[in-house]
Amino acid sequence: MNAWTPLRRAGLPTVATAAAVALLTACGASGPAEDTSDGTGGESAEGYPMTVEHQMGETEVPAPPERVLPLDAAFVDSTLALGGNVVGFTTFSEDVTELPDYLRNSEWNTGTADDAEPVGLLWDLDPELVAATEPDLILSAEVRHGDGYGQFTEIAPTVMSETTGAIWKDNLRLTAQALNAEDRAEELLTEYEERAAAIGEEIVESNGGEAPTVSVARFAGDEEGVRLYTPTSYVGVILEDVGLEPGPGVDTGTDEIITYHSQERLLDLDADHVFVATYDDGGADGVQExxxxxxSSPLWSELEGEITEVDDGYWISGVGLIAAHETLDDIAEIFGVDAQR
Incomplete structure (x- = not known):
């Protein structure tokens, strides 16, 4: 049974009101974490209970979270990067039963997700599966699940950012607040930024002292055309951290993370290096077609830049620190420079 009504990819997920709460309770939701004080008024762990300010208000986290339920890839990534324990996750396809390989196998994953189970599609959560994870912290973004915030708080302390994508560094910091790992988050971000800059310096040196231009195109089955990512996108931030220049057709003056380009505008994709990602729709949405x-368009053959297929999972959908490091690995390999590990 599913009391949370989807709006599919066209819009945001919504959550039924009181019925959903009743269903979650009936399905075994444990509610907010129990008091774990030592009985004398003292705290059971340093820093807790703590109050986290976030997009939806303030949330008290009474004890160190041991079972984290991140409902967006950005927060799965952040939780694992900070050494947390992920007990559930959302997916883009119903046939996905485990986290992506890059998350599970990355050296930057210092957390655990051995018992993590999918709790439904990103835009269509299953309340029974959410309850079954028995989380003591829920993480998401208002743009993803803001309509369900009140219901989530009936299950466990819930923290939400405004959105995901380009603000992935701030989302790591927000996760770190709830996990009492703020110093660690800053260390990780410094390590990433220094690595990105070092890779970029080698690329520029190997390119005669000039930063090559790059563009990132994505095929996702959109009627409007192929997507071209701007500097305000997640991958755009990574490329900027490396020090690469946007291709001449990339709109650097917009707040939008993508612009759409029809077949007649394919030359807008051109740059010294064109990275091409493809959303895996399982053959359902006609992306490959x-x-x-x-x-097969004549204009595609006129692109002069070096075209490289890249992994959509972490270049586009990963939106977190671990995914960013995996993207840096690819960039170093593509340009033939040291990965700076």
Whole structure:
């Protein structure tokens, strides 16, 4: 049974009101974490209970979270990067049963997700599965699950950012607040930024002292055309951290994370290096057919830049620190420079 009504990819997920709360309780939701004080008024762990300020207000986290339920890839990434224990996650496809390989196998994953189970699609959560994870902290973004915030707080302390994507560094910091790991988050971000800059310096040196231009295109089955990512996107931030220049067709003056380009505007994708990502729709939304149609266009053959297929999972959808490091690995390999590990 599912009391949380989806709006599919076209919009945001919504949550039924009182019925959903009743269902969650009936399905075994444990509610907010129990008092774990020592009985004398003292705290059971340093820093707790703590109050976290976030997009939806303030949330008290009474004890160190041991079972974290991140409902967006950004917070799965952040939790694992900070050494937390992930007990559930959302997916983009119903046939996905485990976290992506890059998350599970990355050296930057210092957390655990051995017992993590999917709790539904990103836009269509299953309340029974959410309850079954028995979380003591829920993480998400208002843009993803803001309509369900009140219901989530009936299950466990819930913290939400405004959105995901380009603010992934701030989302890591927000996760760190709830996990009492703020110093560690700053260490991780410094390590990442220094690594990105070092890779960029080698790329510039190998390119005769000039930063090459790059663009990131994505085929996702959109009627509007192929997506071209701007500097205000998640991957745009990574490329900027490396010090690479946007291609001439990339809109650097917009607040939008993507612009759409029809077949007639394919030359807007051109740059010294064109990175191409493809959303895996499982064959359901015609993404591959659309990609083949665009790539068979005469204008595609006129692109002068070096075209490289990249992993959509972490280049586009990962939106976190671990995914950013995996993207840096690819960038170093593509340009033939040291990965600076």
């Amino acid at each position: 659309s990609k083949e149609e665009y790539q």
